[in-house]
Amino acid sequence: MITRLYGAHPLHLMLVLGCLAGAGYAALQVGVNPLWWLMLIWFSAAVLLHDLVLFPVYAASDRVLVGVLGRMVNYVRVPLMGCALTFALFFPGIVRQGDAVVLGNTGLDQEPYLARWLMLCAAMFAVSGVVLVLTGAARAIRSRRAARHPRRTAPAPDGARAG
């Protein structure tokens, strides 16, 4: 009966209610903190920014990249994702946010990070470029060989879709 009304086994109900009670208890404990509302804003913003800003932006950019670059897309997509990931994780140093605290804590400034990050990005794109050239050369060699030995060229399998 409960299963029919509720839509799942009663144990499902107990598990999910237990989980929500636990999360709710934790949230209530934060309530004693005068800045609980700011934490709530950051909690909600983390979800909303990821789901409704970050995801649409990266999905749309990726679609544009694929449209423009076609089969070459991964040679740009991969290093670009590396740059985006390292920026997302290490941006405080790169944009020099919180430099007074860093100086007070470590005795060091945040001066080198932007240049280092740019170098890292440049290196990732350079590696990608080298790989592109090497795979292109390998393909050229293969097709030249195939032209010399026509019997070794197999037709593309039916239904194989080019990316």
Place this chain on the structure above:
Amino acid sequence: MSARHGTATPTAPDTGTSDRSGEPDYGFPAPLWRALERARPPGLGRTRAWRSPIRGPWLTSVFGAVLLVGLPIVTVTGFLDYAAYGPQFGQAFPADVGWLRPPPFDWPTRPAWLFQLTQGLHVVLGLVLVPVVLAKLWSVVPKLFAWPPARSAAQALERLSLLAMVGGILFEIVTGVLNIQYDYVFGFDFYAAHYWGAWVFVAGFVAHTVLKLPVMLRSLRSRSLGAELRTPLADTRPEPADPADPDTLVALDPGPPTVSRRGALTLVGGGSLLVAGLTAGQTVEALRPAALLLPRGRDYGDGPNDFQVNRTAAAAGITPELAGPTWRLRLTGVDGSTPDAGPPAVGVALDAGVGAPMVFDAAALATLPQHTARLPLACVEGWSTTQTWTGVRLRDLAALVGVPEPTSALVRSIEREGAFNRAVLTRGQVLDPDSLLALVVNGARLSLAHGAPARVIAPAVPGVHCTKWVGSIEFRR
């Protein structure tokens, strides 16, 4: 329909999807859920806009399996770091945690690298899993825009528990990433936020794991990992869609593949490796230069005192005069302190049998028996450095004031402000033969930045409790 509902088991609650005829099941009241389904806003639901040909339950389950192993390690090491701060002395943050506290125990001193390991794992593994978390969220994102959002109360509640899990993990990543780089832009108390955010995440994670583990195992068995790792782009096909699942992850009209499944897994794994390479150097000395985007990858120089500082003398308000010839160390032995007395009261009456307070200057300390130990200095922010320290054993100092077997010790810095200008050490931390009031590091006198003239260094003790610029130690009987 109702008969099929009855077959749902608690471990496989594919709620609302058991009808093979294609008509989904609805909970009570069915007309309401059906009406909700009909009121579909444009763009939501399983539309043709979702085109990735590799999105599907198998790929999602691979990411899920990695996180199922990794995230509990990050969570447990996080709570261990809380325990290492000594909640029994009221010096773990947040101090008052009600029922949601790790079991109380005295943090051990052995192995000496224990805290280095727990905090290093917590921070490095936490960062390494970020690409996997993002990939997992990408792989299930059509569910977020599915319509209807629920077909029963069960599904609605389950989605709420997902909010706890996803919100929790994103909140933990954001606050953690900012904290290890000293970027306090969020403005609230990091410890409280990160601690309670963790419990919200754990609650959602437990429910999701129990509910989805059977689906994950079934999906993992649906394809061979080995075969996928041999499948190139040209042979990459979408996973077969489950006709019984109206919210399946498999695209309705998949576009041509631009990356194979092995390519996607390599990309995510490569992202994790990249992050590992850029962060492990915060803790592994040999990799230090590779941590080139983090504050703890910086080189201080080649001198004996040239290693990572976590609070400069300037920030602590310590001048060379304060730490100079007028500096004195005051040792006392006091009675009657219970382990959970919280921040200790000063001026507890001395027992008749306990020796009088003793005062030392730096020269007098240097005449006491010296001991050398190679110990890591490890910070909860995910970095550590191992150095060779020389000084007086804490247990020798305890014996000097007539408390050779203290229950705990309160160490105070001459630093006036600051959350960590005092620390309570456990009995084990005082009595360990390598626990020192260090005067010398790597053969040279401590620099002002590292706590001159004397600082505490003890095995497996969190860095913030290795008090610098020590002014007094109170050994409690």
